[in-house]
Amino acid sequence: MKKITLLIAFLITIVSCKENTAATNISIKSKLETPQIQISDSIKALLDTLVVKVAKTNGCTMKAIIKGPNTFPYYSGFDARKNSKTTQFDDLFEIGSCTKIFTATSILQLVEQNKLNLDDYLTSILPNNKWYQDLLVIDGVNYIDSVKVVNLLNHSSGLPDYFLDDEEKELSMHSDPSQKFTSENLIDIAKANPNKDLFIPGTKFKYSNTNYILLGLLIEKLAHKSYQDYIKEHIINPLELNHTYFGSLYPENKRPRGYYKDTITLMPFTLAGPAGEILSNLEDMQTLIAVWNKGLLFEDPNTIKSVKNDDFKTMIPGAITYGKGIINIMDLSYGHGGQSFGYQSYVATVIPNQYTFALSIDDANVSAWYPAIEISRLLEGVE
Structure with missing residues (x-):
């Protein structure tokens, strides 16, 4: 099925105007890895520690995302103005x-x-x-x-x-x-x-x-x-x-x-x-x-x-x-x-x-x- 989809996308690209990016939307997204595993708890904890440190030291909000080639993303955030973790x-x-x-x-x-x-x-x-x-x-x-x-x-x-x-x-x-x-x-x-x-x-x-x-x-x-x-x-x-x-x-x-x-x-x-x-x-x-x-x-x-x-x-x-x-x-x-x-x-x-x-x-x-x-x-x- 994937090969057929890519072939269709290629044919559409050939017959479309060069400025048309519809087929590109499919081909680029399909080449990104599908998440398979979680980032380790130890790495998550270290990131959380860093984010809290930066936020508290400077009285600001810091947010971050990390992701491996085939991992699920992990988000971390801390709002020092409210002294609480960020969930948004x-x-x-x-x-x-x-x-x-x-x-x-x-x-x-x-x-x-x-x-x-x-x-x-x-x-x-x-x-x-x-x-x-x-x-x-x-x-x-x-x-x-x-x-x-x-x-x-x-x-x-x-x-x-x-x-x-x-x-x-x-x-x-x-x-x-x-x-x-x-x-x-x-x-x-x-x-x-x-x-x-x-x-x-x-x-x-x-x-x-x-x-x-x-x-x-x-x-x-x-x-x-x-x-x-x-x-x-x-x-x-x-x-x-x-x-x-x-x-x-x-x-x-x-x-x-x-x-x-x-x-x-x-x-x-x-x-x-x-x-x-x-x-x-x-x-x-x-x-x-x-x-x-x-x-x-x-x-x-x-x-x-x-x-x-x-x-x-x-x-x-x-x-x-x-x-x-x-x-x-x-x-x-x-x-x-x-x-x-x-x-x-x-x-x-x-x-x-x-x-x-x-x-x-x-x-x-x-x-x-x-x-x-x-x-x-x-x-x-x-x-």
């Missing part, structure tokens, strides 16, 4: 820069479609002099023509960020969720950023959200649709991520409430865009990273191999590197972290055994790095 795990949270996995994956899919190459220059695809004027001028030399697509993906472009280093000042400037920003607005803000640390493209690493705003523009130019529509058609729908939304398109009155230093904050989603505007829940994020890890979002198996092995730049010497939209923590896990101004999050797959996890913290001032590293270590030795 399907609520939405702002995934912040975990959005970059969606954006980078979309770019790599377009590479597979021969619509661009990683070594293509940004200005050859988006030749807009008004946007780029004075964006990357070092000692009187404009290096914008040297920025390649791969430099945007792994933050080696040298471009300034549009976010300030001072988070308190950033919050005071952009605390009105009704504010609307275009990509051009954000590029202009980056030009004026007093915290610029410009460098010649390809020579080092510096995290800049501007890179992913530009990647969003590349998606729109080459796919002839909004980046939201592309991601919905090629990632969200095929993976049946039924609880994943774009913040800028989501009803404001249903928006989840996160905190910054225990104060509710609501930043405008258009300030994040392709760099960090997505809302999701733990189950959907775990599904995303499990499918990504298997390479099922790509046609060519060499694509996921390249993502996992090539073009990494050093974030923290000897510990953390950044590749094409993905972070490698000490060769323990591939994933990505996210900070909005209401939440911190992390999603990852553990390298030795393909266990996956996702976590959310409802206070953006509480770092997700510590629990991400500890969960990676916890799951590393599981057989």
